[in-house]
Amino acid sequence: MTQKIAILGASGYTGAELVRIIATHPSFEIVALSAERKAGQQMADVFPHLRHLDLPPLVKLDEIDFANVDLVFAALPHGLSQALVRDLPEHVKVVDLGADFRLRDPAAYEKWYGAPHVAVELQKTAVYGLTEFYREDIKNARLVAGTGCNAATVQFALRPLIAADVIDLDDIICDLKNGISGAGRALKENMLFTERATDVQGYAHGGKHRHLGEFDQEFTEIAGRKVEIQFTPHLVPMSRGILATCYLKGNAETVYQTLVDAYKDEPFIIVLPYGQQPGTGHVAGSNYCHIGVSTDRISGRALVTCVLDNLCKGSSGQAVQNANLMLGLDESAGLTMAPVFP
Amino acid sequence: MTQKIAILGASGYTGAELVRIIATHPSFEIVALSAERKAGQQMADVFPHLRHLDLPPLVKLDEIDFANVDLVFAALPHGLSQALVRDLPEHVKVVDLGADFRLRDPAAYEKWYGAPHVAVELQKTAVYGLTEFYREDIKNARLVAGTGCNAATVQFALRPLIAADVIDLDDIICDLKNGISGAGRALKENMLFTERATDVQGYAHGGKHRHLGEFDQEFTEIAGRKVEIQFTPHLVPMSRGILATCYLKGNAETVYQTLVDAYKDEPFIIVLPYGQQPGTGHVAGSNYCHIGVSTDRISGRALVTCVLDNLCKGSSGQAVQNANLMLGLDESAGLTMAPVFP
Amino acid sequence: MTQKIAILGASGYTGAELVRIIATHPSFEIVALSAERKAGQQMADVFPHLRHLDLPPLVKLDEIDFANVDLVFAALPHGLSQALVRDLPEHVKVVDLGADFRLRDPAAYEKWYGAPHVAVELQKTAVYGLTEFYREDIKNARLVAGTGCNAATVQFALRPLIAADVIDLDDIICDLKNGISGAGRALKENMLFTERATDVQGYAHGGKHRHLGEFDQEFTEIAGRKVEIQFTPHLVPMSRGILATCYLKGNAETVYQTLVDAYKDEPFIIVLPYGQQPGTGHVAGSNYCHIGVSTDRISGRALVTCVLDNLCKGSSGQAVQNANLMLGLDESAGLTMAPVFP
Amino acid sequence: MTQKIAILGASGYTGAELVRIIATHPSFEIVALSAERKAGQQMADVFPHLRHLDLPPLVKLDEIDFANVDLVFAALPHGLSQALVRDLPEHVKVVDLGADFRLRDPAAYEKWYGAPHVAVELQKTAVYGLTEFYREDIKNARLVAGTGCNAATVQFALRPLIAADVIDLDDIICDLKNGISGAGRALKENMLFTERATDVQGYAHGGKHRHLGEFDQEFTEIAGRKVEIQFTPHLVPMSRGILATCYLKGNAETVYQTLVDAYKDEPFIIVLPYGQQPGTGHVAGSNYCHIGVSTDRISGRALVTCVLDNLCKGSSGQAVQNANLMLGLDESAGLTMAPVFP
Incomplete structure (x- = not known):
């Protein structure tokens, strides 16, 4: 069964890396791509290396109809995910690639990021996304917080x-x-x-x-x-x-x-x-x-x-690995491409 | 049906690129890897980026039992493929990534490569491997000569x-x-x-x-x-x-x-x-x-x-694309990975 | 005799390259460095590779007392040199590294740079700075227009x-x-x-x-x-x-x-x-x-x-070569450093 | 007074770096360049970036007449300097850029380099070439051993x-x-x-x-x-x-x-x-x-x-700094070129 995927913050490198990985993922379909400042452009304009793919246009976040989305990858600048995720429909699973939900202790968050956390209740439900060590929790999570690279x-x-x-x-x-x-x-x-x-x-x-x-x-x-x-x-x-x-x-x-x-x-x-x-x-x-x-x-x-x-196993690859687990798929789906050398 | 693949000259970059591509190819299985000077080593010793793969050890060319091989990729230095391909069993299909069979005219070969061709009869049967322009001939070929990058x-x-x-x-x-x-x-x-x-x-x-x-x-x-x-x-x-x-x-x-x-x-x-x-x-x-x-x-x-x-579409990717055609597979099989950027 | 040098636009790469060259020039002394947005900083803050030099602080252009300056290198963004040079005291010689005075025909200037030239009379006196071909004119020039790289x-x-x-x-x-x-x-x-x-x-x-x-x-x-x-x-x-x-x-x-x-x-x-x-x-x-x-x-x-x-012979080296001529010095003074390889 | 300089091992990177530095040194003149395997070639053939210089041809070591040499820079592979320096005329000062004379204890030399030292008496006279810490000894030394980078x-x-x-x-x-x-x-x-x-x-x-x-x-x-x-x-x-x-x-x-x-x-x-x-x-x-x-x-x-x-302060620049001291020159002569950035 195909899973409907939205990528928020698709004009950054981790967003592009998600698209690259999903391009050959057997069960994911990208249904929405957001990028606030580049909304209206095609992904091919922003990342010409993805030109061969048939992708939805970049839109603003509030233009996305999440009713049609199974899982969101949030590749947003630090600080923007908290309010966003809080307001998403309950059925949408979330893998956050930013730093917003990594620290379980709100005081620690405020210490390192310089501002209070705005979704403290949601933070309590977030699972730290280091797949190999939080695998069982991730399988049952609605919200997974990707680790720093x-x-x-x-x-x-x-x-x-x-x-x-x-x-x-x-x-x-x-x-x-x-x-x-x-x-x-x-x-x-x-x-x-x-x-x-x-x-x-x-x-x-x-x-x-x-x-x-x-x-x-x-x-x-x-x-x-x-x-x-x-x-x-x-x-x-x-x-x-x-x-x-x-x-x-x-x-x-x-x-x-x-x-x-x-x-x-x-x-x-x-x-x-x-x-x-x-x-x-x-x-x-x-x-x-x-x-x-x-x-x-x-x-x-x-x-x-x-x-x-750092962009793959350290960020977007880890995110897909976690999404696979959250969606009940083979953990390695779409992730076995060999390294590119030289 | 899985196709049994041998790669000759696996210790060079085009050899490694073939392994990289085949790693996620749905129908190919690598059964033999040759490298004259590095025979006895594992591919992981020669190319650590391929360490995660379960590959046969590097052997000398004459140690390979071609009875068990459907298709050979010959990624050998220029000049070595001619005699080799001539002596392979008839059932083995060959994609040559070197220059030996690119030029149809033996005189042209001698002019550009400085020595007479030693497999002139075989040369007559070789198809020039620019897939998009020789597609139909490639489907029916036993020997395809990959182009220069x-x-x-x-x-x-x-x-x-x-x-x-x-x-x-x-x-x-x-x-x-x-x-x-x-x-x-x-x-x-x-x-x-x-x-x-x-x-x-x-x-x-x-x-x-x-x-x-x-x-x-x-x-x-x-x-x-x-x-x-x-x-x-x-x-x-x-x-x-x-x-x-x-x-x-x-x-x-x-x-x-x-x-x-x-x-x-x-x-x-x-x-x-x-x-x-x-x-x-x-x-x-x-x-x-x-x-x-x-x-x-x-x-x-x-x-x-x-x-x-140059290593992919200009050489090893082209070779796999041609092999797909020669073996009756989808031409794009294993080749749709997106570019890696940045 | 030491020549007093001012560099305008010292926070760009051609400005830094001028300082690098002048560091071992036998007759030049840098008496002023301007950089509008970085005024108040030391050159070592902006270009740490120049930290070993004893240089004046970066100032705004209008803080420079040109009475004390023999020659100005103007390494400003295109379009800013015209009015500036027009208003300099007559005794100050000028090597402009930008594009403002390269084109003798004001119509050509407007065609390529999209705006009318604002110092047309001065333009008539500018010498095109390709040293090897305008050597004699450069010796007698007050204003030399460095070429594009x-x-x-x-x-x-x-x-x-x-x-x-x-x-x-x-x-x-x-x-x-x-x-x-x-x-x-x-x-x-x-x-x-x-x-x-x-x-x-x-x-x-x-x-x-x-x-x-x-x-x-x-x-x-x-x-x-x-x-x-x-x-x-x-x-x-x-x-x-x-x-x-x-x-x-x-x-x-x-x-x-x-x-x-x-x-x-x-x-x-x-x-x-x-x-x-x-x-x-x-x-x-x-x-x-x-x-x-x-x-x-x-x-x-x-x-x-x-x-x-491009930064040396194509720009700042050429500029020093021209300045040498304008000031009656050996054309090669300060310019015979060997290339750095590897 | 001009000092006559020979560079042994001029076809390596530290040899080329010595030539680069000496090109603008006020008191050094290169009178001989050796390179065993490239003897007979011009430096411009081996290092095209030095083409503008008027240099002696590369010769074999035994073709050099050391009577005419004040100081030798030995930029030879490890192990070759020992016998060579032992056999040089007494009047020739030596800066060795290799490892042969760095370790005062012959046992330590043998431990790290795998062979006994062949010029133990000479080793006793060698001064360790870290200029800033051995300055006075270097001034009086005949043989200085450049440090590892x-x-x-x-x-x-x-x-x-x-x-x-x-x-x-x-x-x-x-x-x-x-x-x-x-x-x-x-x-x-x-x-x-x-x-x-x-x-x-x-x-x-x-x-x-x-x-x-x-x-x-x-x-x-x-x-x-x-x-x-x-x-x-x-x-x-x-x-x-x-x-x-x-x-x-x-x-x-x-x-x-x-x-x-x-x-x-x-x-x-x-x-x-x-x-x-x-x-x-x-x-x-x-x-x-x-x-x-x-x-x-x-x-x-x-x-x-x-x-x-590593090639300059870590090797050839250090060597020139030491040579300056050994020859009674200003320690900084020829060494004040600014870094090249970007």
């Missing part, structure tokens, strides 16, 4: 280790290398080609990145005690991909075995042979995540590296 | 125009911008990252590029008279994609209408609205080809631009 | 050939490959890293690019008859550099000898050995220009390729 | 902190992002453009990188006790530049003040305002090094980041 990458590396208590929880350092598409399509001087093409630079350092709110929430819950990680993302000159290099205190072989065991039945999470390192180019354009584990000459150190495509 | 790009721009006699056949200039993957995975100093990352440069200029043999053969046959084009490829710092900018003498609107009519029923060839220009980023990772037509302030000039992904 | 590249390839009447003037096709810095630092969606990093695309095709005004003016004057060229620039994923591929009708060896003779005494223009092609990476970061000439298998064709760094 | 970057970040005892010496983690030119011009499959253009990946992880030998030697000596750091370099898609992100335990403000004090008189080392982060694009093509310091939300953490151009 950095948050997904680091959690795939660390969750099983924190749960198994095999690393020092007070000394976790995660150094990330991020493709530029993570910044979205908004106009910022420092995202111009000329500014980024030959530069590598850290940003949001010092504990200021909003994804820390997700780490704190999740890791503290898993550990049953407060866990705060040190986290520094860096912009590198590539469009897609995140590499998280995690510096841990623990026995590397134990760490390795813990990850192997945790992911042995997962279709999209692959733990490499011990000692090998993944590259972002090995997962670009796909829903796969590769994890590597090494030791160091200094005893008691474990190096865990994790790569995924 | 430059040759495909320029022919999509020009064949209908030459056939319709709407451009000056004595003054055709094609300036190409080529992604680096067209050079393959061989070790060459001028293909190092450092040499190419900030450089644009022409190569094989002055009428020396081997794809000219294909142009001469095809365009002369279509026109019924000798046609020689001027053709200059350039290396630009991107991995995938070819943009052909074709400078023609003719009426741009007539040129446009001729192309629109020629391709109106083609699933993979898209003519843009008049006056728009395609970009290589609009087709990367896909089997689609976009064509644009503009006029110039100088009357009597038509500018035709054409983009495709 | 595309205009410079193509003119280096073609001027001697048009003057010597060795090519067909009615069939000149110039295909350009352009680094992204040519678009400046302004915020445009299609200049984001993600939009350009894996894309090649033509723009301003069909005879609409403003630099055509310069070509028409210069080539028609040299030839003594109307000359219109066909010109298509393309954006390629690199920050700096222009490669012009010029398709000409003429004897390639004659063309080659004409260029060799024309440039044999020029310090910055280098004609490569016959048959070799230049790359943009061979001149990046420098004031040098490399030219290559080849023939084609089709008789009567000459292929001339020309590379330069 | 990673080694230079990390030492600029850490040496003053270790000397001042303001960080935990048992928990130093350095995560590096490296431009591809660090791998040199040798042919390796994983250094092809196509392999690196869209990939980020760690290498030599787990304590296997040879530059660790330098860190151990230097940091242990400074601290007066054994110090071992954890160090992971990563290949990112840019040609030049290293960013070291150093995760330290210590008071960030103390760390900051220590670095400010240490470098306040250094011409090439710039400490940014507290809390700012440097980018590799801010130093590319130059001899400058930028250092940033931030704190973290976790108390007791200091984040120190350091960028330099």
Whole structure:
């Protein structure tokens, strides 16, 4: 049975990535695409790479008749989903790709996002969208909150280790290398080609990145005690991909075995042979995540590296994976395309 | 019914691209992968981005039992396919991605490739693999010769125009911008990252590029008279994609209408609205080809631009499209994945 | 003797490039830097790569005391220089890097720039800034109008050939490959890293690019008859550099000898050995220009390729070269830094 | 007085970078260039970006008459300098850019480089070439051993902190992002453009990188006790530049003040305002090094980041700086060119 899909915020990169994935999804049909400022245009005007598809025109959000929609992907700027989702008809399932429903604690939301949450009741019903760890809840959810792309990458590396208590929880350092598409399509001087093409630079350092709110929430819950990680993302000159290099205190072989065991039945999470390192180019354009584990000459150190495509497994691929579960479909439907290399 | 597929030369980029495409093909199963120098390794060792697939190990060519094979993709260095294909069992269909069977005239082959053809009888049976123009012959062929990637790009721009006699056949200039993957995975100093990352440069200029043999053969046959084009490829710092900018003498609107009519029923060839220009980023990772037509302030000039992904529509995607036809399948099977952007 | 220099529009790329060059110039001292929207900031805030220099703060234009200035570089958006230069004290020499004074005919200016010129009398005194061809006039000029970067590249390839009447003037096709810095630092969606990093695309095709005004003016004057060229620039994923591929009708060896003779005494223009092609990476970061000439298998064709760094020889380097002449200095002062490769 | 310079190993990237720098050096004259496999060629054939220079041809090493040479830059593959330098005439000063003389302890050399040192007596006379910390010794040295490029970057970040005892010496983690030119011009499959253009990946992880030998030697000596750091370099898609992100335990403000004090008189080392982060694009093509310091939300953490151009300040620029000192020249001679951005 075909599921009727609406994508809100279709003129951004995660919106386009949703369309790309759904183009070959066996059970999804896109019935509505919204984009406030580009309403009236065709998707082909906004994203020429989608020109071959037969898609509805971009409309304003309030022009959509949700009676005809089974599931909404909300790929809106942070802060806009709360009121919107609150006002949708009850029958519509929602996967939110923004940050609005990621933090269960309204105080934490206000701390990291600078404004009170406007749909606190709805927040209570939202399920955190890290599929591999919230699978059963997602199946029964009406509202799933997609994770941050950095948050997904680091959690795939660390969750099983924190749960198994095999690393020092007070000394976790995660150094990330991020493709530029993570910044979205908004106009910022420092995202111009000329500014980024030959530069590598850290940003949001010092504990200021909003994804820390997700780490704190999740890791503290898993550990049953407060866990705060040190986290520094860096912009590198590539469009897609995140590499998280995690510096841990623990026995590397134990760490390795813990990850192997945790992911042995997962279709999209692959733990490499011990000692090998993944590259972002090995997962670009796909829903796969590769994890590597090494030791160091200094005893008691474990190096865990994790790569995924921020637009796909880190965002829109994850969203489709969750939607599949919410709609009772095969979790992998439409998501098994191989990475594009070179 | 599943078709048993062997890929010869699986350690090169076109080999890997075949595996990528076949990974989500509904009717193909890869039963053998050969790579002479890397025999004994797993595909995951050679191409980590294919690690999630369950693939046979790389073996030497003579280890393959072709009794169990329906169709072979030969992605071998130029010159190696001739003897090989000659010696395959008769029941095996062959799509050759190399240059060995592209030129019907053995003298032309020897001129452009510097050695006599060793399978002249077999050459007579080979069909030129530009799907959209040799579709019926391909359906009945045992051996299909994939086109050069430059040759495909320029022919999509020009064949209908030459056939319709709407451009000056004595003054055709094609300036190409080529992604680096067209050079393959061989070790060459001028293909190092450092040499190419900030450089644009022409190569094989002055009428020396081997794809000219294909142009001469095809365009002369279509026109019924000798046609020689001027053709200059350039290396630009991107991995995938070819943009052909074709400078023609003719009426741009007539040129446009001729192309629109020629391709109106083609699933993979898209003519843009008049006056728009395609970009290589609009087709990367896909089997689609976009064509644009503009006029110039100088009357009597038509500018035709054409983009495709050299590894996909220009090579491995074309090969799968041809294999689909040879095996009686839907021509588009496995080939409708959308381009990956950004 | 030290010359007092002011740079107007110092927050753009050509402004920064002027500062970079002047940093090691033996006779220039920067005494004022203007940037309307960033006034009050330090250059190090706007361009961290210039942090090691001791520079005046950015100010608004009307805060500069020109009594203390010998020469102004105006790197302003098109249209702003006219009134400004008109109102400067007479003793101040001016090199304008914008388009305001390039076209001698006010009607041509209005045609290409869409508004009447507001300093027509001043325009009459402006010298076109293609140093190698206007050297004597530049020495005596108060106002020099820097050329467009595309205009410079193509003119280096073609001027001697048009003057010597060795090519067909009615069939000149110039295909350009352009680094992204040519678009400046302004915020445009299609200049984001993600939009350009894996894309090649033509723009301003069909005879609409403003630099055509310069070509028409210069080539028609040299030839003594109307000359219109066909010109298509393309954006390629690199920050700096222009490669012009010029398709000409003429004897390639004659063309080659004409260029060799024309440039044999020029310090910055280098004609490569016959048959070799230049790359943009061979001149990046420098004031040098490399030219290559080849023939084609089709008789009567000459292929001339020309590379330069659009920000340096195509703009700010040219500007310093002209300023050197205007101030009675060695023309090459401060300009002999070697290209940066890789 | 002009100093006569020979460059051994001129066909590699550090060799070319030496020529680039010396091109505008006020006191150096290149009298000999060696390259074993490319002997007989001109530098313009091997590095077209140096075509404008009047250089001696490439010769084999044993063709050079060292009687006429004041100073040799040896940019040879690791292991080749030892015997060579041993056999040079005594009057020739030597700056070795390779690894042969970096490690004072022959046992350490053998451990990290896998073979015994063949010039142990000479090793005793070699001075470690980190200019800012060995300045006086370098002035009097005949043989200076250039540092590794990673080694230079990390030492600029850490040496003053270790000397001042303001960080935990048992928990130093350095995560590096490296431009591809660090791998040199040798042919390796994983250094092809196509392999690196869209990939980020760690290498030599787990304590296997040879530059660790330098860190151990230097940091242990400074601290007066054994110090071992954890160090992971990563290949990112840019040609030049290293960013070291150093995760330290210590008071960030103390760390900051220590670095400010240490470098306040250094011409090439710039400490940014507290809390700012440097980018590799801010130093590319130059001899400058930028250092940033931030704190973290976790108390007791200091984040120190350091960028330099691996080919210039990390190798050939450092070499020229040392040569200037050895020859009694101004230390900055020829080295004040501003970075090239964008």
